[in-house]
Amino acid sequence: MSIKVIHGKKEHTVDDDSTTVEGVLDRIGVNPETVIVEMEDEIVSLGKAVVDGDKLNLINVVSGG
Amino acid sequence: MRDKDNITERQGNKCWKCGDPAVIHRKYEGKSWCSEHFTEQFESLVKGTIRENDLFESDDKVCVALSGGMDSSALLFFLSDLFKDWRNADLFALAIDEGIEDYRDESIEIAEELCRDLGVDLHIASFKEAFGKTLDEIMEDKEYGCTYCGVLRRWLLNRKSRELGATKLATGHNMDDELQSIFMNYLRGNMNRMVRLGAKPAVLDNEKFIPRVKPFRDTPEREIALYGRLRGIDLHQTECPYVDNSLRFDVRDFLNDMEAKRPSTKYTSLRAFDKLLPALQNMFSGDDSSVKECDFCGEITSGDICKTCQLREKI
Ligand code: SF4
Numbered sequence: 001m002s003i004k005v006i007h008g009k010k011e012h013t014v015d016d017d018s019t020t021v022e023g024v025l026d027r028i029g030v031n032p033e034t035v036i037v038e039m040e041d042e043i044v045s046l047g048k049a050v051v052d053g054d055k056l057n058l059i060n061v062v063s064g065g
Numbered sequence: 066m067r068d069k070d071n072i073t074e075r076q077g078n079k080c081w082k083c084g085d086p087a088v089i090h091r092k093y094e095g096k097s098w099c100s101e102h103f104t105e106q107f108e109s110l111v112k113g114t115i116r117e118n119d120l121f122e123s124d125d126k127v128c129v130a131l132s133g134g135m136d137s138s139a140l141l142f143f144l145s146d147l148f149k150d151w152r153n154a155d156l157f158a159l160a161i162d163e164g165i166e167d168y169r170d171e172s173i174e175i176a177e178e179l180c181r182d183l184g185v186d187l188h189i190a191s192f193k194e195a196f197g198k199t200l201d202e203i204m205e206d207k208e209y210g211c212t213y214c215g216v217l218r219r220w221l222l223n224r225k226s227r228e229l230g231a232t233k234l235a236t237g238h239n240m241d242d243e244l245q246s247i248f249m250n251y252l253r254g255n256m257n258r259m260v261r262l263g264a265k266p267a268v269l270d271n272e273k274f275i276p277r278v279k280p281f282r283d284t285p286e287r288e289i290a291l292y293g294r295l296r297g298i299d300l301h302q303t304e305c306p307y308v309d310n311s312l313r314f315d316v317r318d319f320l321n322d323m324e325a326k327r328p329s330t331k332y333t334s335l336r337a338f339d340k341l342l343p344a345l346q347n348m349f350s351g352d353d354s355s356v357k358e359c360d361f362c363g364e365i366t367s368g369d370i371c372k373t374c375q376l377r378e379k380i
């Protein structure tokens with residue numbers, strides 16, 4: 001199982017048994033409080049199931065100035 | 066399967082009201098929401114903050130401090146909709162152009178586009194015009210941009226909004242900003258500064274001061290971003306080159322970690338502070354009597370010369 005994650009300029013590939021968006025964020029060490037997650041241009045909740053080949057786009061929401 | 070994956074099994078990924086796909090699962094309340102019901106509930110929560118704190122009068126002239134960032138853009142969007150039904154109230158936006166290349170120029174473009182779309186008047190006041198220099202020019206031989214920027218911006222917002230006839234100055238401060246300020250003041254021992262917090266901070270007894278209001282003060286930053294995104298507002302993602310908020314960022318990360326580990330930490334902390342606030346206001350209520358007008362610029366200050374005029378000497 002392989003999930004691709006785009007987070008700003010960073011790109012991660014998660015190869016393991018994560019079954020939800022929240023699980024994927026945990027694997028790459030991103031606090032769910034700090035991002036909104038999109039899959040195929042739709043915003044999804046942390047509980048959304050992920051399957052092999054899914055691509056997540058993370059949008060930072062914490063302010064910096 | 067690890068613990069973090071259990072959310073789907075326990076709560077599903079469907080809106081608890083209608084069963085549509087959820088855009089958010091709020092752990093602190095144990096419910097998932099679809100875009101329509103989240104938006105509806107978000108707006109009703111903000112209206113609750115406005116009502117409970119009497120943030121606006123029906124004939125107010127409200128100036129929204131618009132940076133082009135998500136919080137203030139979402140606030141302008143929300144208020145322009147709300148004020149459609151308030152026939153005697155007026156709403157306009159004020160953006161401060163500090164003069165930060167590749168940062169503020171981008172966010173001002175977003176602000177201009179948003180105001181055009183919403184049919185709201187936008188006024189722009191610049192550091193260059195008010196103080197003779199852009200922040201970039203000021204910072205050529207200095208450190209700690211935020212110190213200069215914060216003081217000069219507050220001064221300019223107050224003066225310009227007053228000149229434009231505002232009776233209230235609405236800012237996009239959210240729950241996370243408020244909690245960070247509470248914890249930072251506590252860590253620095255600045256208990257008297259905490260009386261300036263709350264959705265409607267204590268009003269200084271001087272007609273030169275435009276009262277501040279914070280309609281999003283009870284709303285988490287992440288939910289404002291989600292609301293804005295669902296309403297089609299552009300999210301300005303560039304970071305200010307001068308950002309130097311080390312303590313604020315430490316506190317922010319601490320609170321986000323706590324919230325992820327112990328959902329509801331933010332709500333509980335804010336509600337606890339709200340219980341303390343009246344006692345703090347009582348304790349420090351004498352402080353307002355020290356409000357004077359600056360010998361140089363005439364704006365309000367606690368000493369003879371305001372902070373802005375002191376900094377002006379150095380720039
Ligand atoms: S991060 Fe600091 S310098 Fe940049 S806009 Fe904010 S207050 Fe001003």
Ligand SMILES: [Zn+2]
Binds near residue numbers: 080
């Ligand atoms: Zn729904």
Ligand SMILES: [Zn+2]
Binds near residue numbers: 360362363364371375
């Ligand atoms: Zn002054």
